[in-house]
Each structure stands twice: as C-alpha cells, then as structure tokens.
Amino acid sequence: MSEVEPFVAGLNDNTRHKVVDLLNDRLADTISLTLAVKQAHWNLKGPGFIGVHELLDDVADRLRESSDLIAERAAILGGFARGTTEVVAQKTTMAAYPVEEHDIQVHIEALRERFVDVGQKIRAAIEEAGEAGDDDTEDLFTEVSRQIDKDAWFIAANAPLKGNAQTA
Numbered sequence: 001m002s003e004v005e006p007f008v009a010g011l012n013d014n015t016r017h018k019v020v021d022l023l024n025d026r027l028a029d030t031i032s033l034t035l036a037v038k039q040a041h042w043n044l045k046g047p048g049f050i051g052v053h054e055l056l057d058d059v060a061d062r063l064r065e066s067s068d069l070i071a072e073r074a075a076i077l078g079g080f081a082r083g084t085t086e087v088v089a090q091k092t093t094m095a096a097y098p099v100e101e102h103d104i105q106v107h108i109e110a111l112r113e114r115f116v117d118v119g120q121k122i123r124a125a126i127e128e129a130g131e132a133g134d135d136d137t138e139d140l141f142t143e144v145s146r147q148i149d150k151d152a153w154f155i156a157a158n159a160p161l162k163g164n165a166q167t168a
C-alpha cells in the first residue's frame with residue numbers, strides 16, 4: 001500500500017495497512033455481489049417476476065452504498081480503494097455467477113448462496129478489523145453485514161416453501 005498521509009490519527013501504520021487490505025478484499029466481493037444482482041435483475045423470468053425484478057434494483061442500490069462505505073474507509077485510512085473490474089475479477093472470492101440463466105427460482109437460490117457466502121466473510125471481517133485495532137471499521141462492517149443479511153432475507157423469502165405442493 002502506498003504511503004500517503006492518512007486522514008485519521010491514533011491508528012498505527014500496521015493497523016491501517018491491515019485494515020486497508022481487509023477493506024479491499026471485502027470491496028471486491030461486495031462489487032461482485034452487486035453485479036450478480038444486476039445480472040439476475042436483467043435475465044430472470046417466471047412467476048413473481050416483477051416483484052423480484054424491482055426488489056433486485058433496490059438491493060443493488062444498497063450494495064453500492066455498502067461498497068461506497070468500504071471503499072471510502074480505505075481512502076480515509078490513507079490507502080487506495082481498489083474497485084476496478086480488473087482488480088475485482090482478480091480478487092473476488094465469490095463463486096462465478098451464471099450468465100445464461102432465466103429461471104427465477106434458480107436466480108433466487110444462486111443469489112441466496114452468494115449472499116450467505118459474502119455475508120459470512122463480512123462477519124469475519126468485523127472481527128478481523130476489531131483485532132487489528134480499528135473499532136470504526138469494525139462498526140462499518142457490522143452495518144454492512146446487517147444490510148446484507150436483511151437483503152438475503154428479502155431475496156430468499158421469494159422461494160417456495162419446502163415440502164408444499166406447488167400450484168400450477
């Protein structure tokens with residue numbers, strides 16, 4: 001990481017370097033998840049289309065706000081926010097999202113899995129930021145985690161109840 005003056009005092013260089021790396025790791029996943037949500041928004045077809053289609057645009061907006069919080073914290077700490085497609089493609093830990101898929105239920109399940117995965121990694125980042133000594137980033141990740149959990153619920157609640165007979 002480059003050595004520019006941070007905009008905060010009271011955090012040592014080791015903490016700042018660790019936390020900037022952590023922020024960029026999770027930024028890559030958050031951006032990947034946003035793009036997966038838009039991919040579903042554009043392509044899904046099936047019962048419940050309009051509700052899920054519109055929900056996903058709201059979810060993408062909230063994920064962009066989360067990405068913004070994460071990226072700007074990296075800059076505030078004196079690092080670079082690394083959010084280009086090239087960096088994200090290289091750094092993301094999220095499973096590749098299906099490109100040729102229409103089925104709304106397949107999209108709901110594919111998104112649910114990825115929200116759970118990215119959410120779990122954000123939750124781990126809460127602890128890592130705390131251990132590194134940056135309570136503010138710990139708090140930031142807590143806010144992002146809560147939002148991702150809520151949107152995972154909004155999306156997954158559109159799946160049919162298991163064990164119920166499907167209506168034709």
Ligand SMILES: [Fe+2]
Nearest residue numbers: 041042053057
């Ligand atoms: Fe749209």
